[in-house]
Amino acid sequence: MNWETVIGLEVHVQLATCSKIFSGASIAYGAEPNTQACAVDLGLPGVLPVLNKEAVRMAVKFGLAVNAQIASRSVFARKNYFYPDLPKGYQISQYELPVVGPGSLDIEPEGTDVRRIGITRAHLEEDAGKSLHEDFHGMSGIDLNRAGTPLLEIVSEPDLRSAKEAVAYLKKLHTLVRYIEISDGNMQEGSFRCDANVSIRPEGQAEFGTRAEIKNLNSFRFVEKAINFEIERQIDVLEGGGTVVQETRLYDSDKDETRSMRGKEEANDYRYFPDPDLLPLDIAPELLDEIRASLPELPDAKKERFVETYGLSAYDAGVLTASREMADYFETVVERSSADPKIAANWVIGELTGALNKAGIELGQSQVSAEQLAGLLDRIADNTISGKIAKEVFDAIWNGEGSADEVIDRRGLKQITDTGAIEAVIDEVLAANPGQLEQYRAGKDKLFGFFVGQVMKKTQGKANPSQVNQILKEKLK
Amino acid sequence: MSLSSDEVRKVAHLARLGIEESAISEYAEQLSRILELVEQMQAVDTEGVEPMAHPQDISQRLRDDEVTETDQRDRFQEGAPQVESGLYLVPKVIE
Structure with missing residues (x-):
């Protein structure tokens, strides 16, 4: 059944x-x-x-x-x-x-x-x-x-x-x-406790079955596990010809x-x-x-606005509006930087959340402020650094090395966008790898990535990746 | 409506009242008479009458959300039969 x-x-x-x-x-x-x-x-x-x-x-x-x-x-x-x-x-x-x-x-x-x-x-x-x-x-x-x-x-x-x-x-x-x-x-x-009333009934039946009340559910994970256990238990009881008793049951997380x-x-x-x-x-x-006038923007409304105003996916908007702190952080980043809001969303959901999880801390204790992240995204937007180098800069800001600009200066991470300089490096790489060059010309297209990698290695990742791609393509024609 | 001896025992238990077994039938009779009075009152037509929550027709005054109490644990615990580590001790409530 x-x-x-x-x-x-x-x-x-x-x-x-x-x-x-x-x-x-x-x-x-x-x-x-x-x-x-x-x-x-x-x-x-x-x-x-x-x-x-x-x-x-x-x-x-x-x-x-x-x-x-x-x-x-x-x-x-x-x-x-x-x-x-x-x-x-x-x-x-x-x-x-x-x-x-x-x-x-x-x-x-x-x-x-x-x-x-x-x-x-x-x-x-x-x-x-x-x-x-x-x-x-x-x-x-x-x-x-x-x-x-x-x-x-x-x-x-x-x-x-x-x-x-x-x-x-x-x-x-x-x-x-x-x-x-x-x-x-x-x-x-x-501060947030849950009791669950659980019952089962044959599909299509209008009347409710007899319910059991489960107490002591103090995490989302326990709620899910306890309810699933209880559903199975009630199915076993009913399919075994028994009846469910209306009672209070306690969830034991150790024994599940x-x-x-x-x-x-x-x-x-x-x-x-x-x-x-x-x-x-x-x-x-x-x-x-x-009181109605004092209500803040509620999660659903905020999510909808994020989709409409910033062009985010419903999923990203949902993640960003899951807490008010997160939503405020994101909006500060967007306000303070000239970066595309979608890029800002990726950084907040990706790098920032990852770093918070890794450190086991809440957004309120973040070691990268919204203003600092905005500064970093500006440098990606104006091509000072690549997205890849930006991750290194992010880690440095997280570790207390100051603003994005300070880190970029101190570590000399400014992107190489000078076409002549990039060409020179590419020429060096091609000259140093005649074997690979020959294979590439013989049809092994995959080696394109190898050359890109060599150029990036030689420039410590500072060459502008799209320029490298473009110039390399021309050279290999 | 009359109350059975078992119902008297149950009500006494809920209210944690220790009553003599010999007094139960008398209590049953007295309580039944109160219920009869209630029954008589049930006959009154109360259509359109708002149930009364309090005899005084005024509404609840509210307190500002401020902490105004100080710690007086020692004074309060002077009157307790048994205390330990700041806790009030009572006969064990679970088996």
């Missing part, structure tokens, strides 16, 4: 505020345990939550970026459950009336057409603390620094049909939240499998109700207008 996979994702995005969602404690990462857990976060008697304005603005910003309806009035609710990393005995979340209503996100998984994925809702909530289960002589250690950190939970429709699509959606969402600067998206630090969280599993009964400590959240139309 052919099975169809149905996936819906719940993504928790940590908002890049300074303070917590309901208290004035810091959310800076990596602090000593419990030094950023104040009376409100600890749920001490008599405290009251006060909502963070910036967290609200960020939620609205996201909603506008995915063309969602923003609720003019939304309500905070208590989600009740007992766990020591949540001292109040409930998490403040939103239930029936979330701040962000239905919207959508367009994805373009490799080699396929654009697909529009529905976003059901996005709501504000507080994060829980962390439990440490090791080394405390049979007890658990609780760190409540994370308790009360603002989260935006973004829930997709069950519109995704493969692990690949799920990853494409996540990457797109990840790009978007960083573009609009509502989250640093740091997955190692847990999902495991049932039995024991802890108990029918979820959160008994949501409106939190009497918080009043309904009203969002005035003026605030919406103000």
Whole structure:
């Protein structure tokens, strides 16, 4: 039987505020345990939550970026459950009336057409603390620094049909939240976490199959692997005559499998109700207008503009707009240099990205600035150096040897464009290799490259390659 | 609508309330009466009435995003039954 996979994702995005969602404690990462857990976060008697304005603005910003309806009035609710990393005995979340209503996100998984994925809702909530289960002589250690950190939970429709699509959606969402600067998206630090609801059904069937919820997915690679494992597991269960149980499963990246969280599993009964400590959240139309006006150019629009304005391929435009930093870097290079934008794109996607990957650093730490790269491309454009020599110059700039002009001067890399000088070198090369010359004249065309190579070697790569080709061709006629 | 003994046990467990087995039938009866009252209220026609989220008809005031709290861990942990390396210790929560 052919099975169809149905996936819906719940993504928790940590908002890049300074303070917590309901208290004035810091959310800076990596602090000593419990030094950023104040009376409100600890749920001490008599405290009251006060909502963070910036967290609200960020939620609205996201909603506008995915063309969602923003609720003019939304309500905070208590989600009740007992766990020591949540001292109040409930998490403040939103239930029936979330701040962000239905919207959508367009994805373009490799080699396929654009697909529009529905976003059901996005709501504000507080994060829980962390439990440490090791080394405390049979007890658990609780760190409540994370308790009360603002989260935006973004829930997709069950519109995704493969692990690949799920990853494409996540990457797109990840790009978007960083573009609009509502989250640093740091997955190692847990700023962008994903739970996946996975089910399968016979192809053509309208009803959904029973789903399993997979937790603990903290990298794009794990999302893909965990979903693929889960699909295979469910197919095995159903084809073996069994039934899929609705349950929560944990992904174990060491064993590359999902495991049932039995024991802890108990029918979820959160008994949501409106939190009497918080009043309904009203969002005035003026605030919406103000936030809409402050939105930056979004990834899709930027990509389209790059294709139209700079004549880039859709693929290159996609790579360059995958992060705002990369897009800004590219545009600075284009603005500051007279080089063809396509050449600039090749350098940013090729040499620069390669050097960054090799050094294992982010664009922000690049050792070649956009201005320096622009200077280098100018020297290629005005024929001072060849593209090949430019790579050497690039490495030198990367290693801190200064601007392109300084490197070219110091190392004497200026291209030889004087026809007479090139002719002289070619004559020397031909005279020094009579055997090869004879073979070439006898029809061994491949030797043309040999002569070019010899000329370049003699000039330490400084001869203008197109001139060498042209003059050599004439000489060999 | 009347509540069974099992439902009383379940609700008590969810709320982490320790109740005497002998008191369960009495609780079941009392809680059932509350539910009956709710049932009576269900009969009221609420068509067109906006659900109330809060008895006060005002909206949420917002706080500026500033860190205003300082580290008071030592004071807070004075009241905790057990702490170690800055962590609050609790009975182990996973097996």
